[in-house]
Amino acid sequence: MSNPIIQKIDSALSVAEAKLLNAVTEAEIEEVRIGIIGRNGLFPALSKEMGAVLPEDRKEVGQAFNTGRNRFQELLDAAKQRLAAGAGGKSSDELDLTLPGRLRKLGHKHPVTKVIDDSVAIFRRMGFIVADGPEIETVYHNFDALNTPADHPSRDPGDTFYFKDGRLLRTQTSPVQIRVMESQEPPVRIVAPGRCFRRDTPDATHSMNFHQIEGLYIDRDVSLADLKSILQAYARELFGPNVSIRLRPHFFPFTEPSVEYDFSCIMCGGKGCNVCKQSGWLEIAGAGMVDPNVLKAVGYDPEIWSGFAFGMGIERIAMIRYRINDIRLLYENDTRFLEQF
């Protein structure tokens, strides 16, 4: 058990240290100083008690007295310096904290790229892998192999861009389906994002150049229920858990049964608003069970394999997702537009 004087010094110093560390004004520091080394402070008082210390303790207590006083002086000086230095940092001037920060800016991802990247990520989580194909395509891959009749209107030079050598600019990402199936045996589970071209006069909702993402899943016993489930999972991942999906019968040459699919309106939740034209549904794209003729064209046996395909317009999704009202904004690259994404 150490001498009570030493104990007093220790406890007084730890209290003083805490006070000094927290002091924000000169007066607070002065108050502490007076309490410890002022005329009626701790140390002058203790020095009067020193006489009463037992001789065998005197050396130890004396030492503690001196180190204690020196230590306090150090704390005192440090506190005064800290206060003099302002906010407690190395520099002394107070900062205008409201000045603009020195930005370390990242760039911006184009909304079309964003939707492609997010869509691919979602489908990858569901086991799809990414495939691609050329933008200058053969008539065979873009139409023939996709069961499109020879006089189908979509083949018309009024709708499709052709080249002198008879090839064309792909009008859809569906030829990637054919290329993948030609190059591998089933099962197949791919998505293919990419650029497509149609001979549409540009306006707020039409563009000669646009992007699609294609999906194809071929396996044993794939059904419409799988198609619906995967598209619903996609819709919910992209637009939130409350979105539902609706299939409507439709017609495409390369699928049978064919459907169009709608997402419940992300604006009104399906109650009906201007965006969904009061219907509660947003028309997204087309899909269906791969037509047996398409499977035959690539050498798959439709008795063994079945599957679905879907395709959707990226610009359409981006316009819904970011409430963009004119497709042409996507191709203008105004930096004030790009900065919003």
Place this chain on the structure above:
Amino acid sequence: MNISYNWLSQYVDISCGIETLAAKLTMAGIEVEAIERSGGIPAGIVVGEILERKPHPDADKLSVCRVSDGKEELQIVCGAPNCDAGNKVPLATIGATLTDKSSGESFKIKKSKLRGVESHGMLCSGRELGLDDDHSGLLILDSALKTGTPLTELFPGDTMFELEVTPNRPDWLSHWGVARDLACLLDKEASLPEIKAPVPLKNEDTANLVTVLDQELCPRYTARVIRNVKIAESPEWLKERLLSIGLRPINNVVDITNFVLMELGHPLHAFDLDKLSGKRIVVRRAADGEKMTMLDDSKLSLKPTHLVIADAEKPVALAGIMGGLDSGVTESTVNVLLESAAFFTSNIRASSRELGISSDSSHRFERGIDWNMLETASNRATSLILELTGGELVTGLVDIQGNKPEFKPVVCRFERIRKLTGVDLSNSRIVDIFKKLRLNVSDIDEVKCVVTPPSFRLDIEREADLAEEVARINGLDAVPVVPVTSKSVASFSKDAYTGIQGLRDELIALGLYDCLHYSTVSDKSALSDSRFASEDVIRMDNPLSLDLVCLRPSLLGEMLATVERNISRKNLDLQLFEIDNVFCANPQKFPEERLECCIVLTGHKHPERFSAERRELFDFYDLKGLTEAWFTDRKIEKFRFEKAEDARFAPGRCAAVMIDGKCGGHIGELNARYSAKFRSEYPIFLGVFETSAILKAKLESPLYSPLAMFPSTTRDVAFLAAQSLQHQTVVDFIRGARLKNLEKVELFDIFTDEKAVGAGKKSMAYTLTFRSSERTLTDKEVNEAFDKLREKLSSDLKVELR
């Protein structure tokens, strides 16, 4: 196609209501694109009887009437001149909502006070009810009407549905066709009024009436002759039908053919028999260059690929597409030849497209018609003509038939249907759906049935087509949502997408904005890149406009257009990039399709700053540094920049980016010939890279180098050198001296000052860092190495040490 609710209700019970009906149609694959109501009267309007009229005490033009609504007497203030006692007029009761047709605004009838007198409703004019444009006074109703009768009973109105019919279902292109499918969806019966073959009054000789010269293009042609018709306006009911789907009534015979077309889906054509030369019909291919003037006054020059309906001399109609100007039924027509025929679908489609003429008729013929309906339609139209024009049928049905289309039976395996649709349906339910659709079902057993489509279902040829019918009629809402199982198909090869996505993410991390341009560009844009000659550019055969005829050979042209556009909009500080496909016709230069990457920097580096940094502009070294940072991040080891000449860049301000000894792109200041017209004074820096070179050079797994454990020592060396001495030469020289333990060489100062260092000279100063991985270096050994280098710099590189 347009469908009228009232008309449709003639064939099937659709009392389910308009909204339900629209939803049913849409969910059955007949998408309702628009719903238009017409002539309807709002609820809450009844026949009111004015019992008494008194003048308003405080207003000259107003009257105070006592009106009965059939149940009680109401006091109503009215401003109309004809609100006399005894009149029966429309009474809008409290709570009814009227819509002003001109403004589109709605208002609700409330109890109100007009100049101090209470009014409990409103008496209406024709215009106020949307019935007509008369607003001169109240609409006076028939005095025989019972007071209190709702006006909706007197003016039921109609609703028109605008339907999108998919090309595989021509059988939906009529009211009857829609009704037939709808019956199945609503679980009701659909029925047509009885249509009998009309009996001719006499049998004129028809041996030479019709000749079909090309039976392939015209597999069936029927005709009837009706004499002594009286051409007149159609009766109200007929006009109403046509008007209800937006068709203009013309005269009774033409209206009947249009009515039957829209009722049964089969196109008919009525000729004025007396205008047919030789009073006969010849179905043949047109002669080359044969001329014809159409109903719409357009003049055609025909080819043998076009099928025409001709008389003894000349074409009188373009088969299945449109009638000619001079052969149609007019007010003076007395004798009519009624055509009901079948034409080869592809031929009609090709001719219609080639000649740029389409009609309700060609729309149906090019999709395919119902072989059996052809005769029914003729019967129906003939009966109506006899009934409405007082004409006399003088021939039987002249019917020239080629090969009848065959409808092959389709085997339907129930399990297969369940597997494709994902819906657990019983065999009997499947069979039931087929039967309701009027498909012929036979040979039903435990596992399958055989389905033979009727003549109106041209789309059913395979089992998958039957699966579609089952899914459609059972409802796609009934397809269950099942857990998504990721039984993925493994692929371990790297896809191109991942590589490009990586590049994009890196450039975005370096602060650049991701851009997207059209691939289809003008010649001017395509050829703005001096690397490409006109013959290197791929051009479309049928561009949309002559302005956009090329596939871009380079990203440059459109990127510069974006720069110019942004500058003109006062966005002067730009950091942009694009990675996308470009195209080349010359395989000696580039592959047909390849990926390029284009980067642009211009303007202020820190536009958001307020201090001296605010004035810092991008320069060449920012683009170079960005490239270095990018490549370093990809762990590309062997790259360097070499001086290059390239017309895209300002002379002396272009570097080739060499990756592993091969050119992977160029960076530099944009040539002024592009930028001169831009309204910006800031220099523009351009980088164009071969994306594949950058993708290929990436080092996926860099090897770890041990961290230095011992301290380093530095020595500075400064010297005066000729202005032409390049930094890279100095670094290569120092590196080439192979000094022991030399870790780094860094330039820390460079300046020119004629007074201080002399003309044509510059001062360069480098810091050399020495470090050993084994021990702390001594001053002595570092000094030895450093002194050796100083000597060499002086003697071999000929610089003046300072």
